[in-house]
Amino acid sequence: MNRQESISDKKEHLKSFIKTKGLKSTRQRDIIVTEFLKTEGHVTAEEFYRKINRRHKNIGFTTVYRTLKLLAESGLAAEQVFADNLTRYESLLGEEHHDHLICQKCGSITEFKDNKLENMQVKIADELGFQILNHKMEFYGYCSNCRK
């Protein structure tokens, strides 16, 4: 399964979501979705709108905003809020659950996943009788570049 196939898989996923929900597929949505699934990292609606706007002067912020919401609803994007209180979107294309390291100097957001940690979380919650549906774990500090 290469990256190209994966993207079209995702587009199919969204198309069936759109159909199920009685929505219509449009030129704007196609462009936004295609661009988004190719985008790495964690972008705000504003940032992503600016990127789209470079090539597509006729696509408005509101549509970009709404399409990102749609992607999140359909499960193709993750919506996240870090300490700066801005909502960011991340493509879930080929990504599985992971947590984040956020550098307070350069602002870089890097990702990590540790199964032992994840298992431990479930175990702790279990002992407290709490059923975890999802969790948020973020480390704030200095990345390897900035700590020097």
Place this chain on the structure above:
Amino acid sequence: MNRQESISDKKEHLKSFIKTKGLKSTRQRDIIVTEFLKTEGHVTAEEFYRKINRRHKNIGFTTVYRTLKLLAESGLAAEQVFADNLTRYESLLGEEHHDHLICQKCGSITEFKDNKLENMQVKIADELGFQILNHKMEFYGYCSNCRK
């Protein structure tokens, strides 16, 4: 060390903070701080203002808001934002660092601390060359009451 002593310790702490910063101590601040240090749980500025306002009609929201900020700056309160994107304040009176379980049905916020988990976090960050200054860990799901 009983609770009463602890409260006055904290007030001393704040007083010296106020002095060091060249601030003044006022009737309003005294009332707000005293009330806050007695408050359990995680309150928004708005909620806490309403509580203060019951007995003190002449203390404004802005002053409550600013005093909570001051408490956070001085280290006597923790400022936190959970998934609903509201800023909450928690008294650190007799509390040490802990993480949160947030029930998505009843909204209850409970606390837990697990040293093994905390140690593991530091270790993971270390391996990635990341220097943790602070972290955020929240579990979202159903509390033991609501999962039934």
Place this chain on the structure above:
DNA sequence: CATAATTTTGAAAATGAATTTCAATTTCTT
């Protein structure tokens, strides 16, 4: 293909929590 029905678009307006402004008041220092 034409028409109707429904959804989408996007500029502009609204929302709402957080923050700032500023004139009047209070506190602190001398």
Place this chain on the structure above:
DNA sequence: AAGAAATTGAAATTCATTTTCAAAATTATG
């Protein structure tokens, strides 16, 4: 007591997010 400096609080502002609404685009139907 007077002056300097900080605080107060109502109102205004900010700013990301969300909603509104009329025009345009898409889909369904005949």
